[in-house]
Amino acid sequence: MPPNPRARREHEALFPGHVSTLAASDPELIEIFDNFAFDEVLRESRLDRRTRLMAQLAALIACQALAEWRILLDAALGAGVAPVEAREIVYQAVPYVGMAKVFDFLHAANEAFAARGIALPLPAQAATDAGTREAKGRAVQAAIIGEAAVERRYANAPADALHIERLLSANCFGDHLARGGIALDVRELLTFSMLVALGGCDAQVKAHVAANLRLGNDRRRLIDVLTQLLPFIGYPRTLNGLAAVNEAAPV
Numbered sequence: 001m002p003p004n005p006r007a008r009r010e011h012e013a014l015f016p017g018h019v020s021t022l023a024a025s026d027p028e029l030i031e032i033f034d035n036f037a038f039d040e041v042l043r044e045s046r047l048d049r050r051t052r053l054m055a056q057l058a059a060l061i062a063c064q065a066l067a068e069w070r071i072l073l074d075a076a077l078g079a080g081v082a083p084v085e086a087r088e089i090v091y092q093a094v095p096y097v098g099m100a101k102v103f104d105f106l107h108a109a110n111e112a113f114a115a116r117g118i119a120l121p122l123p124a125q126a127a128t129d130a131g132t133r134e135a136k137g138r139a140v141q142a143a144i145i146g147e148a149a150v151e152r153r154y155a156n157a158p159a160d161a162l163h164i165e166r167l168l169s170a171n172c173f174g175d176h177l178a179r180g181g182i183a184l185d186v187r188e189l190l191t192f193s194m195l196v197a198l199g200g201c202d203a204q205v206k207a208h209v210a211a212n213l214r215l216g217n218d219r220r221r222l223i224d225v226l227t228q229l230l231p232f233i234g235y236p237r238t239l240n241g242l243a244a245v246n247e248a249a250p251v
Contacts, residue, residue, distance in 0.1 A: 003034040010038040014075040037231035045224040050080050051186065052228045054089060057081075058190040059197035059229045061093045061105050068232070069105060073112050083118050088125060088181040089190060095172040096194045125180040134166060137174025144177070144188060144211045185215040189225055192217075196226065196241035197233045205241055209248040219249040 053076040060069040195201045230238045
């Protein structure tokens, strides 16, 4: 069946005037995907379009889906995701996905900004410096997972690995999560999206379900995110993410 009216409207809103070459070469698959991604899953979620696109962009970095990410980034910028927000998604991916995997996405983002006439560098969003990053990072870490949890991590760390905890506080939370441009509760949704899409991060996904709950992102919102990631990351990783939500936030 061809894309239904709602799927066509949503596709046109995101990609005005664009006709996929795959619609000609693989019409059956594109019809299935468009009806699924741009209508069926939307009916099951209350996420606004901007938040949905930001979560999907975060997940696509984790999936290393660069070609799809370029397309979705252009749609997101057209749909009201600010350039600073788009850049912050890329920056936030570094401590979770690794710079080796983020490198190409950073260049792709800069190319997209240049194509839209957006001057670089974008406004700075750093909230720490060399003298404050560890303390401020630890404070942000505590806001996300709780002070008691942070203290347990430090207390339980072997002496020869204690530096990893300090690096986690200073670099992951101080250098990255403390930054401006995106509110902390939304950043936690992005972290959840990345970890689910990465796969093999079950313990971290469960921990960040709890962190999301702590910051006000309830079970319904987390399931909404998983629903919107499903067309892009597939069922196995989505179901693993759902298992973590069910464990940490049962009905």
